[in-house]
Amino acid sequence: MTQRCYLLILELIKFFITIIMLLAVDLALVIEKLVLIIIVVMSSLVVAMYATYGERKVAAALQDRRGPNRAGPFGLLQPLADGLKLFFKEEIIPNFSSKFLFILGPCLAMLTAMMTGAVIPWGEKVHFFERDISLQIADINIGILYVFGVVSMGVYGIMIGSWASNNKFSLMGGLRAASQIISYELPMGLALIALLMVTGTLSLKTMVEYQVLSDHWYAWNVFKQPLGFLIFLICVFAECNRTPFDLAEAENELIGGYHTEYSSMKLGFYLFAEYINMFISSAVVTCLFFGGYDIPFVNDAHLAESVGANWMALMHVGMLFAKIVFFLFLFMWVRWTIPRFRYDQLMNLGWKTLIPLALFNMLVTGALVLLHQNNWHF
Amino acid sequence: MQALTNRAKSVDRRPLSLLERAYLPAIFKGMTITFGHMFKKRPTINYPEKTRPFSPVFRGLHILNRDEEGRENCTACGLCAVACPAEAITMEAAERKPGEENLYREEKYAAKYEINMLRCIFCGLCEEACPKDAIYLSETFAPANFQRKGFIYGKPDLLIPDPVKEPEAYAKAKGNRAKKNN
Numbered sequence: 001m002t003q004r005c006y007l008l009i010l011e012l013i014k015f016f017i018t019i020i021m022l023l024a025v026d027l028a029l030v031i032e033k034l035v036l037i038i039i040v041v042m043s044s045l046v047v048a049m050y051a052t053y054g055e056r057k058v059a060a061a062l063q064d065r066r067g068p069n070r071a072g073p074f075g076l077l078q079p080l081a082d083g084l085k086l087f088f089k090e091e092i093i094p095n096f097s098s099k100f101l102f103i104l105g106p107c108l109a110m111l112t113a114m115m116t117g118a119v120i121p122w123g124e125k126v127h128f129f130e131r132d133i134s135l136q137i138a139d140i141n142i143g144i145l146y147v148f149g150v151v152s153m154g155v156y157g158i159m160i161g162s163w164a165s166n167n168k169f170s171l172m173g174g175l176r177a178a179s180q181i182i183s184y185e186l187p188m189g190l191a192l193i194a195l196l197m198v199t200g201t202l203s204l205k206t207m208v209e210y211q212v213l214s215d216h217w218y219a220w221n222v223f224k225q226p227l228g229f230l231i232f233l234i235c236v237f238a239e240c241n242r243t244p245f246d247l248a249e250a251e252n253e254l255i256g257g258y259h260t261e262y263s264s265m266k267l268g269f270y271l272f273a274e275y276i277n278m279f280i281s282s283a284v285v286t287c288l289f290f291g292g293y294d295i296p297f298v299n300d301a302h303l304a305e306s307v308g309a310n311w312m313a314l315m316h317v318g319m320l321f322a323k324i325v326f327f328l329f330l331f332m333w334v335r336w337t338i339p340r341f342r343y344d345q346l347m348n349l350g351w352k353t354l355i356p357l358a359l360f361n362m363l364v365t366g367a368l369v370l371l372h373q374n375n376w377h378f
Numbered sequence: 379m380q381a382l383t384n385r386a387k388s389v390d391r392r393p394l395s396l397l398e399r400a401y402l403p404a405i406f407k408g409m410t411i412t413f414g415h416m417f418k419k420r421p422t423i424n425y426p427e428k429t430r431p432f433s434p435v436f437r438g439l440h441i442l443n444r445d446e447e448g449r450e451n452c453t454a455c456g457l458c459a460v461a462c463p464a465e466a467i468t469m470e471a472a473e474r475k476p477g478e479e480n481l482y483r484e485e486k487y488a489a490k491y492e493i494n495m496l497r498c499i500f501c502g503l504c505e506e507a508c509p510k511d512a513i514y515l516s517e518t519f520a521p522a523n524f525q526r527k528g529f530i531y532g533k534p535d536l537l538i539p540d541p542v543k544e545p546e547a548y549a550k551a552k553g554n555r556a557k558k559n560n
Contacts, residue, residue: 061416062413062416063415064415064419064420064421065420065422069424230402333409333413334409336412337408337411338405338408
């Protein structure tokens with residue numbers, strides 16, 4: 001059996017290599033992208049791991065506690081211990097569940113969470129081995145639509161998992177997650193349309209460059225679209241199933257919500273996917289509204305002259321991560337401040353407040369953009 | 379209606395203003411409050427490394443005292459066992475043999491002295507009953523154990539170290555509480 005698997009994998013590798021040869025794809029490009037993908041996946045896993053640690057530490061700090069501090073210095077090994085624990089836990093698949101879907105659920109949640117990182121521009125080009133390497137896995141011209149598509153697929157992981165559990169609490173959580181994400185995707189999209197009108201592009205890379213190259217103090221889109229940013233941020237909270245919109249879990253009403261029946265690493269995948277989603281959402285918000293890897297008050301051309309392009313690219317990546325960490329902190333800060341919405345309040349907020357506000361924002365932005373193109377003549 | 383206490387507060391039931399309904403100012407207010415808590419002093423201490431001092435009247439584990447020459451004070455009179463409301467103390471008396479003067483201060487001593495720490499309520503009545511200043515309650519408490527029999531403390535567990543042979547251990551075990559009684 002293993003022999004056959006081994007042969008199959010070998011055949012597959014051969015097949016891919018032949019395809020690459022036939023299509024005459026630049027092999028260096030393939031390797032470069034592969035390395036980049038591995039780095040992005042690994043770093044999002046590590047960030048998600050330490051986001052769990054950060055969550056506990058932030059929660060502790062906000063509540064005058066100390067948080068985990070036993071495993072390693074400052075408790076830094078705590079996420080490793082937690083992960084190890086999840087791996088060694090007994091795996092329980094309920095008899096009355098539909099097994100295939102039960103396993104598919106967390107896999108899908110994890111998959112969609114990891115996929116979003118592909119279009120995030122992590123930095124400018126670096127120059128290595130006589131090649132310009134773009135620090136973005138795929139610069140597709142509909143980048144933000146791709147993010148939207150993949151993020152809304154994330155709810156299938158929750159829905160499938162909750163339905164397959166064959167448990168009323170799980171199903172309730174899944175239903176809530178589905179309707180919540182559908183409701184909040186609308187204002188999110190509408191808020192984004194206003195932003196797209198301002199920047200005139202769907203590519204995340206172009207959008208970030210647009211903010212980097214501008215030298216005005218209002219270069220960042222958040223100054224041009226404050227209302228849009230607010231709506232987008234609220235919707236991001238809802239899309240990530242984070243407090244105050246964590247109705248899908250709602251542990252005091254629904255036991256564990258959609259992951260009631262899950263144990264071991266499958267539960268770990270769900271929890272992990274949530275943190276990866278938070279990480280990617282922070283990255284998206286940063287790219288859309290906070291200049292991406294732009295270092296504020298610094299002219300990039302001058303910086304590149306003084307430290308070199310590669311170092312500047314590295315500093316850009318550092319800046320992006322600093323902004324992401326701030327947004328992760330914001331996620332946690334809000335979680336430990338605001339209580340959960342009631343379900344009808346959630347729906348009211350989504351349909352009766354955010355959608356009209358987003359429409360209003362869209363109309364005003366559209367009018368202003370038109371006026372601007374017309375040199376402020378009516 | 380007349381209020382029963384002066385602590386009653388009337389609730390404002392006016393409909394919310396637009397600003398209040400916007401909910402965001404309240405959120406920002408709440409978030410500044412929680413953020414402020416990040417810089418407050420934390421009441422938690424890192425327990426096993428750091429301990430809080432006990433109050434001077436704390437009554438912990440019992441200690442069977444020795445005098446300054448290292449002889450046991452206890453004469454097995456049984457007053458502590460009588461005084462004990464939880465009936466935690468049992469003892470057997472024995473007569474001092476010639477040549478044991480350096481071990482026991484008086485002619486009678488406790489050959490067996492046991493306190494059941496699961497029964498003991500740490501009231502300190504044994505300490506008050508003792509005419510020989512032989513037993514007092516220290517500043518430590520009984521550590522956890524897996525078995526009940528581990529909580530029956532015999533003489534080896536209770537006796538204070540010899541002040542002549544191990545002065546440091548003696549001083550440490552004696553603590554501050556014994557001086558008060560002397």
